[in-house]
Amino acid sequence: DPYSSDPVRHPGLRVNSLKPFNAEPPSEILSDSYITPSAIFFKRNHLPVPRVDPGSYRLQVEGLPGGALALTLEDLKTKFPKHTVTATLQCAGNRRSEMNEVKQVKGLNWGIAAISNATWGGAKLRDVLLAAGYRPEVATWARHVQFEGLDRDASGTYGASIPINKAVSEDGDVLLAYEMNGEDLPADHGYPLRVVVPGTVGARNVKWVGRITVSAEESGSHWQQNDYKGFSPGTDWDTVDYKSAPAIQELPVQSAITSPADGAAVEGSSQEVTVRGYAWSGGGREVVRVDVSLDGGKTWQVARLEGGQDQAPPPPGRAWAWKLWELQAPLPPGAQELEIVCKAVDSSYNVQPDSVLPIWNLRGVLSNAWHRVRVKVRE
Ligand code: MTE
Ligand code: MO
Secondary structure, eight states, X not given: OTTTTOOOOOTTSEEEETTTTEEEOOHHHHTTOSSOOGGGSOEEXXXXXXXOOTTTOOEEEESXXXXXXXXXXXXXXXXXXXXXXXXXXXXXXXXXXXXXXXXXXXXXXXXXXXXXXXXXXXXXXXXXXXXTTOOTTTOTTOOEEEEEEEEEETTEEEEEEEEHHHHHOTTTOOEEEEEETTEEOOGGGTTTOEEEOTTBOGGGSOSSEEEEEEESSOOOSHHHHSSXXXXXXXXXXXXXXXXXXXXXXXXXXXXXXXESOTTOEEEGGGOEEEEEEEEEOSTTOOXXXXXXXXXXXXXXXXOEEEOOTTOOOOOTTOOOSOEEXXXXXXXXXXXXXXXXXXEEEETXXXXXXXXXXXXXXXXXXXOOSOEEEEEEEEO
């Protein structure tokens, strides 16, 4: 069993698939802390978790005129300044189950919690590429930076790529992370080294990274070429042409209600309801507002946004972390049921679509319609 050396996991996780291991935290506890504890951080594995010996580990950096570079973990920790970045990771398939309700899609049936927030520590990819000889005026052919994971099966290793501009930009904050929330990366999250690409879809944040290649081409991997792409609601499995769509990189604006849960009851006697959730947008765009409705979208109130405590407001264009939000509002008089809805607005005034149908796609990715929960008001 190639999965026999997988790590032990937190029993509270909602398991989506055991082999490979895919799980999300219960959504009600997702918004309990701004920084998601690593044990309940969502886990998305395509393959068995590789067990990497930190002593013999080498990161290969290739594709530059100076020749290949092989870095030990010690090199990465001592030869490059350590940076910490608080960044939210979201799987492209987060909230896929809502697309499945409209019409069947292919993929893991994620709820609203295939998203989590952590503080990552490591070397900047930019610094490592510069040390390997990258210079924009020399590598004029360079368009992408490819990452290869050490996890593999018979058909090869996990791989993905990001645009060179994101990789080398001073403001891109792309990390080769060896720490998650102040500790060594856990096995599930890429020990000993993973790529953290803030603002970019989870799939490009390659775990257990073993090789980095500067290239004119995108990664040739299945996950870059034939998956993690968006299509028209009218495209089906007979007509889909994966070459016709770009690989997902930055994600669209997103928000969801974590509490109360769908189907829960709220206390009528308290005459008040508290609604909580998360909001985030890709590409470093800051969430500037979250609107909440208690009546299915007819009337709206503005939620209170919480960045992290002791987190300075992010510089413009570098809002990598989610905001948790809360609305305390009087219960509408006489209401027996509430349809609570949320939608977020980012710094480019991007908004979420009001329903799933116009954004439905056969892989169930990019699911970011207004989030709705129905709750009963208990007498
Ligand atoms: N990297 C490797 N090597 N193998 C993988 O299966 N899954 C990707 C990405 N990096 C994956 C990977 C996907 S699709 C997501 S959403 C994130 O890792 C999930 O990261 P997490 O498990 O730390 O939450
Ligand atoms: Mo993902």
